[in-house]
Amino acid sequence: MNRVDRRRDHMSSLEELWQKESRFLEQLFDDHTPFACKDLMEFHDYVYYHCSSFIHNPSVGSQEPGKHLYEALTHYLNALLKEISTGMENILSDEELIVRYVEHWQLYRKACEDLDRGCRYLNQNWVKQEQLEGHKHIHHVYRLAMIRWKELVFSPIDRALVTAISLTLRQKPRESTRSLVYQALRSIVELYANDERQEVPVPTKLNNVFTEEVVGFYKSETLAEFQRIISSNIFSDFKHFLKYACLAMPEIQEGLQFKAVLKRHLALLLDKAIAKSLGGKDYIQAILGTRQSPLERAMRDHKPLVAVIDEVCTDAINRMDQKRNPIGLLITYSNELMTKKSREEITEELKRIVDVMEFLNDKDKFIQQYWRVLRTRQIKESSSWDGNESTMISLLSKRLGQNVTAELTDQLKDFENSKRVNDKFQNHLKINGIKLGFDFRLKYFCNRGRDENFKLILPSELENAVQEFAKFHTEKRCVIVFNHQISxxxxxxxxxxxxxxxxxxxxxxxxxxxxxxxxxxxxxxxxxxxxxxxxxxxxxxxxxxxxxxxxxxxxxxxxxxxxxxxxxxxxxxxxxDAAKTRKIEEKDDEKLRHERKFNMDAAIMRIMKKHKILEKSQLFSLVIEELKKFFTPSIGFIKERVDALTKKEDLELCGPTTYKYVS
Known part of the structure; x- marks a missing residue:
């Protein structure tokens, strides 16, 4: 078989594939039946085979099979749309034109979405390669379908449709007609957004084509639709809605009105969920149920809107009037997980705790309290598995940085060191035949000055053990102090x-x-x-x-x-007792305030040394950004420390609101 015959045979094979694919297109566009999962997978397989079956055959160029499919799809859509256009060109009634247009559009758009999913391989391989080679007339299948609709259906009736929309709105139509007009406008926005020529932004195109009254109607209806979808808790079409609504109305992401609607709705739902929570696990689910909801997934391409969800979660967890302490709930729940009798994998639950912890303003306070509970578990030997302890500290370090969690890491190292020292001490007693008369085990080796101690003359039974350990440990050249407060x-x-x-x-x-x-x-x-x-x-x-x-x-x-x-x-x-607990808490709070002052001063000086001169607002913003992994400082606290550094002449006020670094 010569080259020409081989090529003809290959093209015949592609035509056979296209005939099989055409049956799926008839299902979508003629029967208006969406792809079931099985249909989608089968159609995807045909597309994959169509694009790649002859890729290593020298008789066929690597891009030719994909080109054959792309052209066949284009011809199919052209024939379909010409038939739709022919049926609409002679409609004289404004309302009937809008009704028929929207009816055809909705069926067509839904079918094109399924077609685009089925052509994923074509989009990500053949189309991508064509675009890399500079073929600007080649588009993803969905955009191709929108361009063909605009040229073959919309363009022949664009003036009639625009006029029909304007006249219908002036007549104060009934609700059902208003809804149809809005659907028609959404269609036009989508066509503008997928137009081949993108020199003019979508909002400008709308303003150029429609009157102020029509544009105002579109914007008010978009807000109403946004509210309706948010309240319905059904977000299957929300991602598509947002994509094109945001292109026509940047204020959805940039303004306050849409964000306020979203924030009120989410805050109410989250408050109800938190009120129903019985413990740490329920509380975490309430927060993450909001943060990782279907709504968040639908808005994932719109970061300013996702930021509203984060803001709601942050407000809820840091509110001052709460009946329960979120840090206490997280610490208690983590302790419950760590002390479970079964040695099970709890990494996923620990990740959820860390996810919620990130919303805390007082992250340093969480770390401080977690340190105390961790040490208590080590002293009581109540932790089910040291591997879980290491996992939690690793998760915290990845989110907050090793400098924030250094104390936790040191705590684990100290405890491991304690085990080694105790093993050596027990071996020392055994080798030397020393009998203490009771079990003397060292559970915690390093105090690092975190706890108060008090003087205590030990009874002889205990003092003998202490002296023996002191003699053993003299070889290590390290002073040992037993803490009677926690022993x-x-x-x-x-x-x-x-x-x-x-x-x-x-x-x-x-x-x-x-x-x-x-x-x-x-x-x-x-x-x-x-x-x-x-x-x-x-x-x-x-x-x-x-x-x-x-x-x-x-x-x-x-x-x-x-x-x-x-x-x-x-x-x-x-x-x-409560008095002792209060004393510990007061000491912790005092230490925390001291550490925050130190971190604040250091951050201010680092920033000023780098920038030399800064406006007050710039300085405050940079300080908050740098310290957010430790804690979120108040403006008043920043001002207090800036004033203190100014009095110490580390900074100089060289204007009403300008600070200068003093080298």
Missing amino acids: CGEIIWNAGQSTHILEVSTLQMSILLLFNEQESFTADELAERLGTNIETIKPVLAFWIHIKFLISSGSSVEVNSDFTNRKRRLNFNKTA
Whole structure:
């Protein structure tokens, strides 16, 4: 078979493929039946084979099969549209012209959307290559279909249709007719947006063709349609609507009116969802259900509108009048996940927590509180799997940066170091045959000065262990300080016929061991024996007296030998009363304020050193942008720190609202 025969045979094969594809086009454009999933896949396969079946045959150019399909589609659409146009050219009634135009348009547009999806391979390969080679007359299938409609259907009747629209609106038509007019205008906007000549923007084209009254009608109806779709919670056609509405009306993205409608609707839905939430998991779902909703997916190509969703979520989570603390909810839920008994993969839930955390203004406060809960899990050995702990810190580091989460990373390293040191210490005891008489394990090795400590003379039983560990650790050339505020352990208490395991702090254990020496003590005697002040031991004694573990007789206290409890294990270490909790919170808040001042001053000086001279508004904007990964500062706080740096002569006010860097 010679070259000519081979080529003729290949073209015949392409014609056979086109006949199969034509049946699908008849389904779309003649029967007006949308593609089912199976139809779409089958049609896509035909298109793929049509474009690529002869790509390695020297008798056929690589682009020729795609060209054959593109031309065949063009001829098919031309024939279809000429028939539609012929039926519309002689219509004299304005209303009938609009009705028939919209009727044909809606069926045609829907069919073209399905056709474009089925021709995805043609669009992304053949069309793309043709455009790269500079063939500007080649377009994606949907745009091709719009161009053919404009030339063959719209252009022959454009003056008649424009006149019909203008006259119909002047007659104050009924609602159904107004709706048809609006659909006709939407069609024209879409045709303008897909026109081959794009030198003139769509809004200008509308203003050039239609009267101010018609353009005003289109804009008011677009706002009403926007509101209707938002309220309906059905967003299947919203993406298409927005694409062309925004091209004709930039104010949808740039103005305030549409955003206000969207914000009010979302804020109401989110408030209701948050009100129904029972805990951290529900709260996260309420936020992310709004942020990752079908509405957000429909608006994803329009960042200014998506930003409204972020704004609503940010406002909701940072509102001052909330009954529940969002940071507390997130921390509590993360702790629940980390302490589950089963060692399951919880990465997806941790990602959701981090997603919501990003809406917080006080991200540094979240990190601070997460650090405390993480350390508590490490001390109590309640974390189900260290892998989950590392995953969470990794997720936070990716979002906020390693400098923000450095303290969490150090905490994990310190705990791993604690395990190694404790293993070596246990090995040291075993090698040297040392018996401490009780289990001495180091759970947390580095304090980094985050917690207050108090003086405490340990009973001999505990002091021997401390001294032995100090001798062991001298080789490491590092000073060891035991923190009595957070150290804890277990002690066995025998009372008559019952035995209880008491979970106690180091201070509680020290008090109890003294009762092995004598039956009763006054509070002053206990404080003196332990080398601490009486205010330190008062809360412990008050709690034990309240639960009748201690008996108070006059100024003395003694252990109640008749104390009973059905539980064999009793947790006395949870007696961190409200006063102690408030003290910790106050210290955390004070430290946070100090860190924020430091970060604020550093940010201001970095920015001023770079720019030398800045207007106040510019400086404030740059500071907020730089610090948003830590926290969102108020304008008042920025002004306070700028004034402080000006007084220190690090900055100079060289105008009413201009600051200069002083080198």
